[in-house]
Amino acid sequence: MIVEPTFGYWKSIDIIDRIDKPIIITMKEPWAILKPKISNIPSQVIFNSSMDTKYLEELYFSLRKTIDDSETIIGIGGGTSCDTAKYLSWKSHDQDDIHINLILIPSIISVDAFLCSSIAIRKKNKVNYIGESEPNEIIIDFELIKKAPKYLNRAGVSDTISITSALGDWKIAHEEKDEKLDKRVFDQAKSIAENLMKAREDIQYINDNGIKALVNGFYNEVKLCEEWGNSRPEEGSEHFLAYCIESITKKHYIHGQIIGLNILISLYLQEQYAEFSLEKIHRFFNDIKLDINPKSMNLSNEVLKKAIKKVKNYVMKENLMYSVYNSSKLDLDKNIRNLMRFIKSI
Ligand SMILES: [Zn+2]
Structure with a gap:
């Protein structure tokens, strides 16, 4: 508990x-x-x-x-x-x-x-x-x-804001694999992410309310996942791509930064299944001054491209939860140029 x-x-x-x-x-x-x-x-x-x-x-x-x-x-x-x-x-x-x-x-x-x-x-x-x-x-x-560096504390949005892309994956798994989707849990997860975003100014400054918003976001998200029985409401393709990148480079990244970048990639790929708009989440990252540019993490385009090409096999091999990367509607080979262009525009 x-x-x-x-x-x-x-x-x-x-x-x-x-x-x-x-x-x-x-x-x-x-x-x-x-x-x-x-x-x-x-x-x-x-x-x-x-x-x-x-x-x-x-x-x-x-x-x-x-x-x-x-x-x-x-x-x-x-x-x-x-x-x-x-x-x-x-x-x-x-x-x-x-x-x-x-x-x-x-x-x-x-x-x-x-x-x-x-x-x-x-x-x-x-x-x-x-x-x-x-x-x-x-x-x-x-x-x-x-007393800790602000940019690291701000990265604490990571596992609460990852709800925004995890929910799109859940909808895809529900439609394509008939995975159970509980509307009450789904809506609760959505409001946890929305509440976090309301505190954007406080999070940017890491003042008392910002710290409270970040910690309560974590608390509510962990509690909801415990009640539901797994991390489906909070974790999906954005985490899986991060694991895939880390398996290639053997490096660790600041969780909030790499998850932030991958959320935008997931929302882009989820298209009509995305539960949150790409622009809204991107604006939130800008507002709280969370740097999600690949360059800020020393993540090269080559590594990103390699990971995106590999991720479909990776999620199947690792037996990760069904997400946009499993979907037969997603043709990454065909879309990779557009996706890399999108990443460059972030
Ligand atoms: Zn995480």
């Missing part, structure tokens, strides 16, 4: 000071901000940058002797800090039946990982999702989030 985040100004400091000898999992930047402000002394401060399963297991074994049910682990930072904290709490429960108190304090809101119960670990350099972690609290500290 998803945990509803609580908001506050320097709330991270209150939390750290309230808990007796917490174990803190963090990164250099947020810890440098918080350390001078707290009066409590944590039992341990662990900086972790690796989600490799072997390393995580070693980390757990080194902590194992000292932890019991009274322990609190606080993850403070980006995805790696929060996922490490989630892993340690899951592992102690799974292996030793210890119930650690888990608190997550994201220092940046560029992706929704801090809200998801699954844990992203790496096994032989491949991402695996394991476990079900249940944090006791998720804290959104306005002051801490505002």
